[in-house]
Amino acid sequence: xxxxxxxxxxxxxxxxxxxxxxxxxxxxxxxxxxxxxxxxxxxxxxxxxxxxxxxxxxxxxxxxxxxxxxxxxxxxxxxxxxxxxxxxxxxxxxxxxxxxxxxxxxxxxxxxxxxxxxxxxxxxxxxxxxxxxxxxx
Amino acid sequence: xxxxxxxxxxxxxxxxxxxxxxxxxxxxxxxxxxxxxxxxxxxxxxxxxxxxxxxxxxxxxxxxxxxxxxxxxxxxxxxxxxxxxxxxxxxxxxxxxxxxxxxxxxxxxxxxxxxxxxxxxxxxxxxxxxxxxxxxxxxxxxxxxxxxxxxxxxxxxxxxxxxxxxxxxxxxxxxxxxxxxxxxxxxxxxxxxxxxxxxxxxxxxxxxxxxxxxxxxxxxxxxxxxxxxxxxxxxxxxxxxxxxxxxxxxxxxxxxxxxxxxxxxxxxxxxxxxxxxxxxxxxxxx
Amino acid sequence: xxxxxxxxxxxxxxxxxxxxxxxxxxxxxxxxxxxxxxxxxxxxxxxxxxxxxxxxxxxxxxxxxxxxxxxxxxxxxxxxxxxxxxxxxxxxxxxxxxxxxxxxxxxxx
Numbered sequence: 001x002x003x004x005x006x007x008x009x010x011x012x013x014x015x016x017x018x019x020x021x022x023x024x025x026x027x028x029x030x031x032x033x034x035x036x037x038x039x040x041x042x043x044x045x046x047x048x049x050x051x052x053x054x055x056x057x058x059x060x061x062x063x064x065x066x067x068x069x070x071x072x073x074x075x076x077x078x079x080x081x082x083x084x085x086x087x088x089x090x091x092x093x094x095x096x097x098x099x100x101x102x103x104x105x106x107x108x109x110x111x112x113x114x115x116x117x118x119x120x121x122x123x124x125x126x127x128x129x130x131x132x133x134x135x136x137x
Numbered sequence: 138x139x140x141x142x143x144x145x146x147x148x149x150x151x152x153x154x155x156x157x158x159x160x161x162x163x164x165x166x167x168x169x170x171x172x173x174x175x176x177x178x179x180x181x182x183x184x185x186x187x188x189x190x191x192x193x194x195x196x197x198x199x200x201x202x203x204x205x206x207x208x209x210x211x212x213x214x215x216x217x218x219x220x221x222x223x224x225x226x227x228x229x230x231x232x233x234x235x236x237x238x239x240x241x242x243x244x245x246x247x248x249x250x251x252x253x254x255x256x257x258x259x260x261x262x263x264x265x266x267x268x269x270x271x272x273x274x275x276x277x278x279x280x281x282x283x284x285x286x287x288x289x290x291x292x293x294x295x296x297x298x299x300x301x302x303x304x305x306x307x308x309x310x311x312x313x314x315x316x317x318x319x320x321x322x323x324x325x326x327x328x329x330x331x332x333x334x335x336x337x338x339x340x341x342x343x344x345x346x347x348x349x350x351x352x353x354x355x356x357x358x359x360x361x362x363x364x365x366x367x368x369x370x371x372x373x374x375x376x377x378x379x380x381x382x383x384x385x386x387x388x389x390x391x392x393x394x395x396x397x398x399x400x401x402x403x404x405x406x407x408x409x410x411x412x413x414x415x416x417x418x419x420x421x422x423x
Numbered sequence: 424x425x426x427x428x429x430x431x432x433x434x435x436x437x438x439x440x441x442x443x444x445x446x447x448x449x450x451x452x453x454x455x456x457x458x459x460x461x462x463x464x465x466x467x468x469x470x471x472x473x474x475x476x477x478x479x480x481x482x483x484x485x486x487x488x489x490x491x492x493x494x495x496x497x498x499x500x501x502x503x504x505x506x507x508x509x510x511x512x513x514x515x516x517x518x519x520x521x522x523x524x525x526x527x528x529x530x531x532x
Contacts, residue, residue, distance in 0.1 A: 051201065051202075051203045053201065054201075054203070055200065055201050055203070055204050055369065055423035056204075056368075056369035056370050056423045058369050058370060058371075058372055058494060058495070059207075059369040059372065059494045059495075060203075060494075061203050061206075061207075063500075076492055079492055080458055081490060081491065081492065083490040083492070084490055084492040084493065085487055085488060085489055085490060085492075085493055086487065086488040087485060087486075087487050087501075088483075088485065088486040088487070088488075089484075089485055090478070090482060090483025090484050090485060090486060091482050091483065092478075092479050092482045092483065092484045092503055092504045092505075092506075093484055093485055093501070093502065093503065093504070094443035094444065094445075094484075094501075094502030094503045094504045095443065095501075095502040097501065097502060098485065098487070098499060098500065098501045099498075099499065099500040099501070100487075100493060100494075100497070100498055100499050100500075101493070101494040101497075101498050102492050102493060102494060103456070103491075103492045103493070103494055104492075131353040131354075132352075132353055135351070135354045135383070135384070135387060212431070212433045212447050212449065213447070213498070215449065215495075215496045215498070217431070218429060218431065218449065218451040218496060221429055221431070222427060222429065222451075372494065372495035372496065373495075
């Protein structure tokens with residue numbers, strides 16, 4: 001026997017599923033807001049290098065370069081938590097570049113935002129397709 | 138000549154049925170490790186594969202540039218963390234005899250040179266084909282006086298990785314005749330036997346369809362010259378038998394256990410399909 | 424302290440005064456994200472390295488905040504200026520309070 005309450009709960013569950021991607025984007029928007037305080041972001045000044053297709057989302061090599069930047073944050077808008085890493089460059093940084101390896105839960109945009117010494121921001125986005133293979137092994 | 142196995146396609150798997158495109162693997166890049174060790178990643182097929190494979194190709198050539206690069210510098214290769222750990226174990230006295238691996242074998246870079254390339258191999262004393270893992274456990278229990286290591290435990294896989302580094306760049310060269318022949322034949326039998334609800338043999342994917350895609354997976358020839366491999370999928374070293382286990386499980390079959398005589402035989406047979414490729418282990422794959 | 428945490432660093436042993444050198448670092452660490460469940464369905468608690476700092480003679484080269492989206496065995500590659508002979512110090516901070524440190528000397532001239 002179906003109780004009305006259960007039916008309602010099911011309906012809510014389905015609704016929650018359908019809005020999940022939007023929730024992830026909202027989290028990414030919040031993370032951007034937290035880093036920039038809502039400031040405008042230039043489209044040039046930071047370069048993000050990531051593979052177009054990642055063979056496995058567990059280990060995706062990425063690099064960022066933002067000449068002159070004080071810090072660069074990396075976000076992944078389709079991950080359960082969008083924050084990935086923030087690089088602060090010190091006085092002995094030889095360049096404002098860094099490489100690392102990151103986890104991507106699914107195909108999504110990787111975003112790099114650089115904060116410049118004058119308080120301005122620059123942004124670069126790269127979509128990475130994450131293949132989901134069938135072979136466990 | 139490549140042949141497409143119609144029966145395999147009929148199992149309903151989305152194996153790409155198109156005739157193999159010209160570039161079904163990376164024909165351009167060459168694998169050189171640390172700018173020093175030149176790897177043979179394409180070679181003439183061994184005689185016993187005449188008419189079956191046009192040439193033999195390392196799994197490295199089936200991976201993306203990013204994955205390939207992880208193997209080209211030992212610092213970038215996360216498997217080397219395991220090699221570091223195995224080096225510590227190598228130099229540590231372990232059992233009742235107060236001995237370490239180093240007590241007998243000194244520097245593994247010298248004493249273990251060429252070892253990985255010829256395993257699995259016939260053991261005169263035990264009158265059976267032994268894998269590297271079995272040989273290590275023989276040393277661990279009989280020479281060191283310690284408890285046998287778990288066949289696919291981290292300590293064992295790490296040690297096979299360390300021993301493999303001493304053979305990198307040398308051609309795989311397992312013996313398939315003489316006393317090893319019957320084991321090799323058993324391995325070949327397993328390779329061509331269809332297992333599981335999907336009724337797939339090793340050959341259906343890795344002989345009939347290498348270079349094609351099975352869903353999003355780019356099928357290689359299933360060569361073992363890179364084993365143990367650091368897989369991005371689970372971010373750890375994986376042994377040959379773990380891979381066999383995973384493949385057979387994916388056919389929805391009850392698999393043979395890791396370390397079983399069946400997998401020892403299969404390991405010898407599959408290794409022999411790569412006779413002529415360089416030992417790459419520990420390699421990096423997806 | 425997490426088990427078997429081993430840092431590796433690659434730093435050139437010599438440099439010209441003022442030269443920019445490339446540094447690579449790798450540390451063995453599971454980087455448990457807090458998103459996975461064990462076989463009985465319980466969430467495996469987060470346990471990651473959350474910060475990595477590289478200094479040379481006490482001055483900062485790079486200071487990184489790591490989130491659970493950094494892969495197992497965290498890897499970094501970056502560049503540093505070497506004004507004089509001295510020591511690089513690399514420090515990794517674990518969620519569990521452990522601190523792992525590695526040093527590398529560079530001689531100039």
